[in-house]
Amino acid sequence: MSIAMTLASTIEAFNYYNLRYLFIGLLYTLSVSVISIALSFVFGSIFGIIVYEKIPYFSRWVSIAVDIVRNLPLLLIIFFMYFALPNIGVHLSIFWASIAAFTFFESAMVSEIVRGGIMAVDKGQFEGARANGLTNAQTMFRIVLPQAYKKIVPPLVSQFISLVKDTSLATGIVLPELMYRGQIIYGQNSNYMIPVFIMLAIIYFVVNFGLSLISKRIEKNLA
Amino acid sequence: MTEKMIQFQNVEKYYGDFHALKDINIDINAGETVVLIGPSGSGKSTLIRTINGLEDINSGKLIVDGYDLASPQTDINKIRKNVGMVFQHFNLYENKSTLENIMLAPRIVLKRDEKENHDIAMSLLEKVGLADKSANMPSELSGGQKQRVAIARSLAMQPKALLFDEPTSALDPEMIGDVLDVMRDIAKDSNMTMLVVTHEMNFAKAVADRVVFMADGQILEDSKTEDFFKKPKSERAQQFISQIEHH
Ligand SMILES: Nc1ncnc2c1ncn2[C@@H]1O[C@H](COP(=O)(O)OP(=O)(O)O)[C@@H](O)[C@H]1O
Numbered sequence: 001m002s003i004a005m006t007l008a009s010t011i012e013a014f015n016y017y018n019l020r021y022l023f024i025g026l027l028y029t030l031s032v033s034v035i036s037i038a039l040s041f042v043f044g045s046i047f048g049i050i051v052y053e054k055i056p057y058f059s060r061w062v063s064i065a066v067d068i069v070r071n072l073p074l075l076l077i078i079f080f081m082y083f084a085l086p087n088i089g090v091h092l093s094i095f096w097a098s099i100a101a102f103t104f105f106e107s108a109m110v111s112e113i114v115r116g117g118i119m120a121v122d123k124g125q126f127e128g129a130r131a132n133g134l135t136n137a138q139t140m141f142r143i144v145l146p147q148a149y150k151k152i153v154p155p156l157v158s159q160f161i162s163l164v165k166d167t168s169l170a171t172g173i174v175l176p177e178l179m180y181r182g183q184i185i186y187g188q189n190s191n192y193m194i195p196v197f198i199m200l201a202i203i204y205f206v207v208n209f210g211l212s213l214i215s216k217r218i219e220k221n222l223a
Numbered sequence: 224m225t226e227k228m229i230q231f232q233n234v235e236k237y238y239g240d241f242h243a244l245k246d247i248n249i250d251i252n253a254g255e256t257v258v259l260i261g262p263s264g265s266g267k268s269t270l271i272r273t274i275n276g277l278e279d280i281n282s283g284k285l286i287v288d289g290y291d292l293a294s295p296q297t298d299i300n301k302i303r304k305n306v307g308m309v310f311q312h313f314n315l316y317e318n319k320s321t322l323e324n325i326m327l328a329p330r331i332v333l334k335r336d337e338k339e340n341h342d343i344a345m346s347l348l349e350k351v352g353l354a355d356k357s358a359n360m361p362s363e364l365s366g367g368q369k370q371r372v373a374i375a376r377s378l379a380m381q382p383k384a385l386l387f388d389e390p391t392s393a394l395d396p397e398m399i400g401d402v403l404d405v406m407r408d409i410a411k412d413s414n415m416t417m418l419v420v421t422h423e424m425n426f427a428k429a430v431a432d433r434v435v436f437m438a439d440g441q442i443l444e445d446s447k448t449e450d451f452f453k454k455p456k457s458e459r460a461q462q463f464i465s466q467i468e469h470h
């Protein structure tokens with residue numbers, strides 16, 4: 001195949017239908033990512049606080065669960081949510097099975113980051129608040145957590161960047177996200193393979209680079 | 224009859240195997256100012272921190288403002304409402320402005336009316352000479368300023384007692400005077416009970432009703448200020464005083 005032909009198919013690959021098809025894939029990638037990020041932020045924070053608080057027994061079990069989940073391959077969790085859960089009567093659509101899997105895994109990751117952030121807050125902040133009459137919960141939510149989140153913006157955002165990338169694993173259960181749709185396109189015309197990969201790379205890069213810019217913004221505003 | 228604000232009876236405290244407080248017995252009356260001194264590691268911070276429950280005691284009786292600290296029925300937050308604490312390292316809320324540092328606890332713990340809360344906070348800032356810093360964050364203040372805000376924060380709760388754990392030890396020498404002046408003012412209020420851990424002997428001589436001397440987790444001496452400085456009873460205290468005063 002000549003260079004001229006390669007070039008021609010490259011230009012052709014960027015046609016309206018392919019771009020629109022990928023764009024819908026991007027919407028899937030983004031919606032699964034955003035929903036999973038929001039949920040795992042909430043659950044991860046709750047688990048992180050529980051593990052930090054050393055509540056008898058309870059915190060131990062949460063901590064063990066977090067350690068287990070963090071060490072599982074994400075693909076296993078995705079397959080579990082989609083293929084295995086129906087066997088115990090839980091039927092999730094591909095979309096929600098993906099979100100369940102990402103939320104499950106990312107919550108474990110986020111909980112460790114949040115716990116680390118809480119531990120990095122000066123002990124004097126707790127003591128100052130408790131001595132000032134604030135309850136444990138008031139101390140945590142009004143004084144400690146705001147400071148902890150400020151400290152963990154960078155690791156949190158890089159975790160969420162990984163999440164956006166990892167949504168491509170949901171291709172394994174045929175979630176019609178970016179990666180999956182890319183495969184469909186070059187499956188029909190193998191000349192499109194390289195251009196499609198380039199396009200996918202650009203899209204993932206733009207999204208994730210955008211996230212890291214937002215992270216820098218947040219860091220600056222919080223400082 | 225003088226009301227007892229703080230009572231230690233045979234209090235013992237361990238950190239693991241380490242015996243940090245040994246058979247502590249002190250009574251502090253309402254309105255009294257007591258200075259607690261002693262070498263580093265003698266247990267001064269431990270003792271003062273048991274009073275508002277930042278440290279638990281292992282045995283004995285500790286009664287603060289009528290509440291028995293060892294009793295499971297005691298809500299420690301009730302004690303903390305009435306007993307303020309000022310720390311060596313200030314412990315201001317780093318994520319809140321000066322004014323918010325002072326207004327937060329009265330708002331969410333005492334449910335004080337917002338306007339009244341603001342007025343009280345501003346008048347306290349004036350009292351400590353920092354009315355112009357109300358909008359600043361703690362990171363924008365000097366150590367001495369932070370400590371004065373921390374004192375204002377404690378006063379905003381309108382406590383019956385204030386605990387000070389080496390409030391000037393982390394300050395540059397030129398900042399110490401302003402903080403001690405504020406503390407002197409507070410001590411003049413005959414209703415306020417104060418327990419102050421400090422190495423500032425001139426401050427102790429000027430404001431303390433009593434001086435308590437600790438070493439190795441024990442109270443070696445508990446005397447009227449005049450008597451203590453005229454001639455400490457124990458040799459350890461004599462040594463300690465002469466060491467400090469020759470610095
Ligand atoms: N949290 C702790 N765990 C173990 N040992 C401690 C702890 N806090 C203080 N200690 C020990 O208890 C002793 C008294 O400490 P502290 O009350 O801070 O003394 P001071 O305030 O008089 O310098 C010291 O030997 C110190 O090392």
Ligand SMILES: [Mg+2]
Nearest residue numbers: 267268269389
């Ligand atoms: Mg100390």
